[in-house]
Amino acid sequence: MIEAIKINNLKYSYQGSQQLFDDFNLTIQVGQWVALVGHNGSGKSTLAKLILGLIVANSGDIDVFGERLSVATVNHVRAQIGMVFQNPDNQFVGATVADDVAFGLENMQKPSSEMPKLIDEALEIVGMQAFKNREPHMLSGGQKQRVALASVLALNPKIIILDEATAMLDPEGRDMVMQTLQKLKARFGSELTLITITHDMDEASLADRVVVINDGKLILDGEPATVFSERDIMHSNGLELPFAGELLAKLDKRPNSYLDERELVQWLSHLKK
Amino acid sequence: MNNIMIGRFIPGDSWVHRLDPRTKMIATFIYILVMLWSNSWQTYAWSAAFLILLIKLTQQPFSLYWSGLKPIFWLILFTVFLQILFTPGEPVLFKAGPIIVTLPGIINAGYVIVRFVLIILMSTILTLTTPPTSIANALESLLGPLKKLRVPVAELALMLSIALRFVPLLMDETQKIMNAQKSRGMSFSNGGPIKRAKAIIPLLIPLFVGALQRALDLANAMEVRGFKDATQRTKYRILHYQQVDRIAFLGLGSFVAIFFVIKFIFHI
Numbered sequence A: 001m002i003e004a005i006k007i008n009n010l011k012y013s014y015q016g017s018q019q020l021f022d023d024f025n026l027t028i029q030v031g032q033w034v035a036l037v038g039h040n041g042s043g044k045s046t047l048a049k050l051i052l053g054l055i056v057a058n059s060g061d062i063d064v065f066g067e068r069l070s071v072a073t074v075n076h077v078r079a080q081i082g083m084v085f086q087n088p089d090n091q092f093v094g095a096t097v098a099d100d101v102a103f104g105l106e107n108m109q110k111p112s113s114e115m116p117k118l119i120d121e122a123l124e125i126v127g128m129q130a131f132k133n134r135e136p137h138m139l140s141g142g143q144k145q146r147v148a149l150a151s152v153l154a155l156n157p158k159i160i161i162l163d164e165a166t167a168m169l170d171p172e173g174r175d176m177v178m179q180t181l182q183k184l185k186a187r188f189g190s191e192l193t194l195i196t197i198t199h200d201m202d203e204a205s206l207a208d209r210v211v212v213i214n215d216g217k218l219i220l221d222g223e224p225a226t227v228f229s230e231r232d233i234m235h236s237n238g239l240e241l242p243f244a245g246e247l248l249a250k251l252d253k254r255p256n257s258y259l260d261e262r263e264l265v266q267w268l269s270h271l272k273k
Numbered sequence B: 001m002n003n004i005m006i007g008r009f010i011p012g013d014s015w016v017h018r019l020d021p022r023t024k025m026i027a028t029f030i031y032i033l034v035m036l037w038s039n040s041w042q043t044y045a046w047s048a049a050f051l052i053l054l055i056k057l058t059q060q061p062f063s064l065y066w067s068g069l070k071p072i073f074w075l076i077l078f079t080v081f082l083q084i085l086f087t088p089g090e091p092v093l094f095k096a097g098p099i100i101v102t103l104p105g106i107i108n109a110g111y112v113i114v115r116f117v118l119i120i121l122m123s124t125i126l127t128l129t130t131p132p133t134s135i136a137n138a139l140e141s142l143l144g145p146l147k148k149l150r151v152p153v154a155e156l157a158l159m160l161s162i163a164l165r166f167v168p169l170l171m172d173e174t175q176k177i178m179n180a181q182k183s184r185g186m187s188f189s190n191g192g193p194i195k196r197a198k199a200i201i202p203l204l205i206p207l208f209v210g211a212l213q214r215a216l217d218l219a220n221a222m223e224v225r226g227f228k229d230a231t232q233r234t235k236y237r238i239l240h241y242q243q244v245d246r247i248a249f250l251g252l253g254s255f256v257a258i259f260f261v262i263k264f265i266f267h268i
Ligand SMILES: Nc1ncnc2c1ncn2[C@@H]1O[C@H](COP(=O)(O)OP(=O)(O)OP(=O)(O)O)[C@@H](O)[C@H]1O
Pocket: A014, A015, A017, A020, A038, A039, A040, A041, A042, A043, A044, A045, A046, A047, A164
């Protein structure tokens, strides 16, 4: 079976700095939702940029749907990957919401007559069609990030990478974006591979799989429940567990497996009886 | 900063909104040119009447246009001041040392105010009823012939639309940095001109660094959305020259004709 992303023996260092990735390997299956976590400077954004070919690896291979990333294939590979960045303002290219979604379509040289329909569809998926004619400074951060997501969706990507897309948002904006992601996953299912880079463990726990990296090395990899049961390893790599996990660890009497917030609440209320 | 009107677009469905942006651009240009020939209250009155008609046609409240004038208030005041002080002639109304105020000076100052206001209002009609992207597209189309001279018109137009998009953002950022520095005891309004100029430097440096970071981020964002170069793109907002545009040019033509008739009747 073909993998969405396959990274083999990747080596990379920024000019003049020490080796960041040294023989890094990671495989992401089609349709998976992977949360990539790690503390500041662990190499998450660098990995995303390597996958998109914005920077070039020193050695090693990156395959996207079986296609080897190279100078010759970079445009084709990029066309299948959408990326949402951290700062909502610095990725809003268009003068209005519609113009911003149109930007990518214009680059793909879609005929003008098809654009309004594609723009409406993409905005509808993220629930922003009512804001079509708004200018960016009249939108909240969460709304801008949903527009960024729509801009990416309009191009029909098979993989979407979100690099701390919620880090600059208030809790409400964060919820809006996460709900939109869950809706996307429900709608596109196995046709969409999702990679969310985040510091927020509650966000990470929504994924199918959590990958922890530090200093360019893979530390933990597994289902959220498995990864979050490794409290000591998480802490020694500068990461907290989700709120439920931290609470769980501090209880005198504990269940014998990892529970998420809802399960924990259930377990606790049974305890009281 | 919602009070900034420069380049602000208000969506609408008026007759003026529906015009081809090229038509609006050419009309604005011609109107401004004609203003330079205006030199009597009759011609100004006629031009103002035409402008008021246009504003009515945009279906936007006058107050919106009024707020568009506010930012240039000081510029107008300054020009008026110069006109009053340095226009020679008779009769002299007031004299104190080197300061001489003449009647032609006052009249000229009045004309300057009206000319300024009319020109700004006309440009505001353009920006208020036309999305920045369309303005950029229109510019690209109108400057098209320059492509033969290897002027990178498409790139310039894209640059313009991105620049317009970042104006409010940079304004906002300036305000934030100013507040941050004021809270640390910096004063932007006290002291002599040199002291004030010096106060600007710690404002400009973070602003510049921030703008560079934005530019790098934006370049990444554009690249991952498939941007290769400005010429190989289709357009979301296409330009349509239609019946309304022909009517608009007829209207503009009549305005210009009547303007010169008035001008020659009153000044032979
Ligand atoms: N353009 C660059 N030039 C040189 N070094 C860089 C550059 N960008 C990042 N680095 C360094 O590479 C390392 C990894 O950075 P990266 O941005 O990938 O981390 P990250 O995991 O995304 O961190 P964060 O959570 O803060 O976003 C850091 O030590 C950082 O200082």
